[in-house]
Amino acid sequence: MTPKKKSKSVAKQVGASSPGGRNRRRPLIGPTAVGMDMHVHSQYSDAPKTTLDLITEVCLRRRLGVALTDHNEIRGSILLVERQKVLVLPGIEVGSKERMEFLIYFRDPEQLEDFYRKNVEPFKRQRFYAKLNRSFTMLIPAAKELGALVCLPHPFAPSYKNLNFSKKRKAALFDPGFFSMIDMIEVLNGQLADHRNFKAFMLSEVFDKNASAGSDAHRPQDIANIFLRFDRPLDRRGVFDLLLFPIKMGITQPYTFAGIAKTSRGVIPKHLQLFFSRKRQRQWMMKYDDDPVVNGRNGAKA
Numbered sequence: 001m002t003p004k005k006k007s008k009s010v011a012k013q014v015g016a017s018s019p020g021g022r023n024r025r026r027p028l029i030g031p032t033a034v035g036m037d038m039h040v041h042s043q044y045s046d047a048p049k050t051t052l053d054l055i056t057e058v059c060l061r062r063r064l065g066v067a068l069t070d071h072n073e074i075r076g077s078i079l080l081v082e083r084q085k086v087l088v089l090p091g092i093e094v095g096s097k098e099r100m101e102f103l104i105y106f107r108d109p110e111q112l113e114d115f116y117r118k119n120v121e122p123f124k125r126q127r128f129y130a131k132l133n134r135s136f137t138m139l140i141p142a143a144k145e146l147g148a149l150v151c152l153p154h155p156f157a158p159s160y161k162n163l164n165f166s167k168k169r170k171a172a173l174f175d176p177g178f179f180s181m182i183d184m185i186e187v188l189n190g191q192l193a194d195h196r197n198f199k200a201f202m203l204s205e206v207f208d209k210n211a212s213a214g215s216d217a218h219r220p221q222d223i224a225n226i227f228l229r230f231d232r233p234l235d236r237r238g239v240f241d242l243l244l245f246p247i248k249m250g251i252t253q254p255y256t257f258a259g260i261a262k263t264s265r266g267v268i269p270k271h272l273q274l275f276f277s278r279k280r281q282r283q284w285m286m287k288y289d290d291d292p293v294v295n296g297r298n299g300a301k302a
């Protein structure tokens with residue numbers, strides 16, 4: 001008789017046994033603060049190992065909230081809100097006809113469901129789960145009509161996710177009327193090399209958009225490698241309302257960036273220092289003007 005195979009514990013599945021895994025058990029924030037990973041995927045889109053149970057387990061252990069943003073899919077997000085075990089911002093990552101992606105967050109799950117039924121479900125394709133048969137020039141205004149918070153994620157990711165991939169869609173995206181509907185830019189994405197995040201941060205500064213951050217986790221152990229930390233107790237609507245209004249980083253900034261993202265260089269800590277003093281900001285800009293990695297001649301790593 002062959003011995004019965006022991007099933008892996010949840011802790012092991014979420015990375016507690018991996019190198020540095022012991023740290024993964026610790027809460028990342030204090031009891032009075034709120035942390036939100038703004039970009040996570042689950043088994044309902046392209047992260048087959050990330051079940052809702054695992055997300056709940058990680059969030060409870062690390063005292064975090066999460067925006068579950070599956071590609072053109074809302075089942076995971078709605079179910080997680082309904083379970084009421086962790087703080088969840090209802091969300092979706094829509095992929096448009098032009099292959100642009102947007103993170104869309106709603107104050108309440110009913111609004112997310114309404115948006116999905118009218119603007120996502122009828123435009124799904126059979127073969128390409130991440131690409132709808134609908135332009136972002138239709139999707140975003142429809143979301144805004146329902147009071148959504150719209151975030152431009154990974155604007156300098158490789159290939160077709162990069163803003164500069166197509167001149168036509170770039171022109172449509174930066175049309176002033178359209179761009180005013182973008183509320184946030186994801187300046188730290190846990191899956192990207194730091195020079196790509198740096199460019200995203202510069203974009204948020206140039207266009208004066210709120211800065212967001214998320215792990216873009218497709219594996220349970222990547223959840224919370226980057227997250228927003230609010231040093232005050234907030235519920236779901238509190239987080240949403242706060243993010244919806246313009247935030248001047250370093251001045252009226254109500255949150256910080258936190259996490260354990262691995263980067264190839266020390267850019268992320270410096271990235272954060274930018275918010276502290278204008279003098280240091282100038283020095284840093286000057287330094288990176290001649291940096292081959294930031295200027296894209298050497299570091300296409302992501």
Ligand SMILES: [Fe+2]
Binds near residue numbers: 093
């Ligand atoms: Fe994503």
